Amino acid sequence: MNEPKPQDGHGEHKDYAGAKMGMWLFLFTEILLFGGLFLLYSAYLHRYPAAFHEAGKTENLLLGSANTVILIASSFTVALSITALRLGRTRGCLVFLGLTVALALGFLVNKFFEWSAKFAAGLYPGSAHMKSLPAGENVFTGLYFAMTGLHGLHVLVGSVLLSVVAALVARGRVNAGDFVLLENAGLYWHLVDLIWIFLFPLFYLIA
Amino acid sequence: MEHESRSQHVLSYGFLTGIFAALMVLTATTIIVSRIELGFFNVVVALSVASAKASLVIFFFMHLKYENRTLKTMVLLAFILLAICIGFTFFDVGPRT
Known part of the structure; x- marks a missing residue:
């Protein structure tokens, strides 16, 4: 185990509060990016409530729930x-x-199976089958692919x-005295979780 | 030297495990309730539970509860803006159908 290097404030200037605030500002842009898609979803749910209900039944609740837990x-x-x-x-x-x-990769493997099942059923953006669906179900499936x-x-x-931050931790570059990079990577990861917390009910539960 | 505004608070393993357990209970709740036919109320429950889960993640996993007032205000403002964006759209979309 390498001992964390003592950080006495000399040498490199570190602004802990500034680094964290910068990360949050970036997260706000992410929230608004997904916010636009959530806006689209809610507007179309309002327009096609029955079709969304119908299309939502095709989602695999088991895989969706497993991914939520993961x-x-x-x-x-x-x-x-x-x-x-x-x-x-x-x-x-x-x-x-x-x-x-490892959990992140597990999530992606589940997504692979989910998307593969949809492709096998002829559901993918621009497919003939998707175009033949009623407008509301088409929009639901399109939003599903765009958002997930x-x-x-x-x-x-x-x-x-x-993984990059883990490598830096292993080398002692990120340590008990200087950990803001790990915290910021963690914040990004929590945001990814946060968005899924809303995607899960919208696509898997509302039907 | 430690920066004055540096958050010194370290969350214990036990506390984080408690938050995780709460998130799991909420996930189980929302899945079970979704299996019961409640009409529009299903949407309300699903989104309320999701918001409760999101609050747990933001305040504890993302450490916001222990941050300074400036950061808390900024985060609140970001969510208010999103709520205005979605809410005001429904002033237009809502009455149309």
């Missing part, structure tokens, strides 16, 4: 990794980060980000 568990392990690092337990921190990335797709991309980016 993503919340991964948010939990990130929070644990920050606690571990701040207590000076570098190895514990790395184990928790490893678990988080953009979210899946964030899961991918988040797991790369967490």
Whole structure:
């Protein structure tokens, strides 16, 4: 185990509060990005309530619920990794980060099966089958691909980000005295979880 | 030297486990309630439970409860803006059908 280097404030200037605020500002842009899609969803739900109800029945509740549990568990392990690092337990921190990335990959594997099943049923943007669906069901499926797709991309980016931070933790560059990078990567990951917390009821439960 | 506004609060493993357990209970609740036919009320329950879960994640996992007032106000403002964006759209979309 490498000892965290003492940070005495000399040398490199670090602005902890500023770094964190910057991350939150970035998260606001993410909230508004997904917010636009949530706005579309709610407007179309209002216009086609029956079709949304019907189309929602085709979603796989079991896989959706499993992914909800997986993503919340991964948010939990990130929070644990920050606690571990701040207590000076570098190895514990790395184990928790490893678990988080493993859970993220599990989430993506489930998504792969979900999307594959839809493709096999002829449901993908622009497909003849999708065009033949009633307008409301077409819109629901389109929104499903757009929103879970953009979210899946964030899961991918988040797991790369967490892997990079884990490497920095292993090298002692991120340590008990200087951990804002881990906290900010954690904030990004929690946002990914937060968005899924709303996507899950909208696509899997409302039907 | 520690920065004055640095959040010194370290959340314990036990506390975080409690939050995780609460999130799991809420997830189970929302899935079970969704299986019962309540009409429009289903949407209300699903979104209320999702908001409760989101609050737990934001305040504890994201540590917002222990941050300074400036950051808390900023986050509140971001969500108010989103609520205005969605809410005001329904002044237009709502009465149309």
